[in-house]
Amino acid sequence: LIGNYPGLPLMSNDFTFANVTSGSISLIAESVSDLPVMGQQNAEISKFRIENTTSTTTNGESVAIRHLELYNGGDNIISNVKLSDGTNTVAGIVDGSKLIFNLDTLIKSSKSKTFRVYADVGGDENDSIEIYARNTYDIIALGKDYNFGAKVNISAFGDDDVSSLALVSSGNLE
Numbered sequence: 173l174i175g176n177y178p179g180l181p182l183m184s185n186d187f188t189f190a191n192v193t194s195g196s197i198s199l200i201a202e203s204v205s206d207l208p209v210m211g212q213q214n215a216e217i218s219k220f221r222i223e224n225t226t227s228t229t230t231n232g233e234s235v236a237i238r239h240l241e242l243y244n245g246g247d248n249i250i251s252n253v254k255l256s257d258g259t260n261t262v263a264g265i266v267d268g269s270k271l272i273f274n275l276d277t278l279i280k281s282s283k284s285k286t287f288r289v290y291a292d293v294g295g296d297e298n299d300s301i302e303i304y305a306r307n308t309y310d311i312i313a314l315g316k317d318y319n320f321g322a323k324v325n326i327s328a329f330g331d332d333d334v335s336s337l338a339l340v341s342s343g344n345l346e
Contacts, residue, residue, distance in 0.1 A: 204216050241305075
């Protein structure tokens with residue numbers, strides 16, 4: 173922009189952040205019940221738990237999970253993805269190898285929720301699905317007391333911790 177504008181540059185009071193401990197969460201991979209079958213709709217392709225690891229002795233802050241991006245390190249054979257915590261289900265988007273979910277779920281201090289990812293599965297026999305969290309910044313979690321970003325730990329749900337789900341034939345699909 174060229175020209176003079178009244179009120180620019182913007183000025184404000186100085187702010188200093190104190191030593192604030194916001195919430196923290198950990199994602200932990202769990203085993204799915206059954207292997208997906210090629211051609212199956214609404215198949216469970218991943219199961220994981222999010223634990224609010226915020227200590228009740230420090231601040232006991234609840235954490236709101238707002239955004240979650242997972243990755244499929246296997247074959248691109250899934251569509252119509254959904255994420256469920258057993259009570260609420262949200263539809264997601266598949267963007268290449270990325271599964272994107274916008275959600276609004278609250279996890280109280282020292283509690284956890286189990287999530288399941290469901291999808292329609294295409295592909296061929298021996299194709300695989302490998303769902304995992306790649307980066308901590310792919311998860312947006314906010315502490316409810318201070319509204320600061322929560323610390324995210326994905327060490328138990330990274331690409332080294334996920335076993336591959338090999339598709340099996342149902343016998344009646346060609």
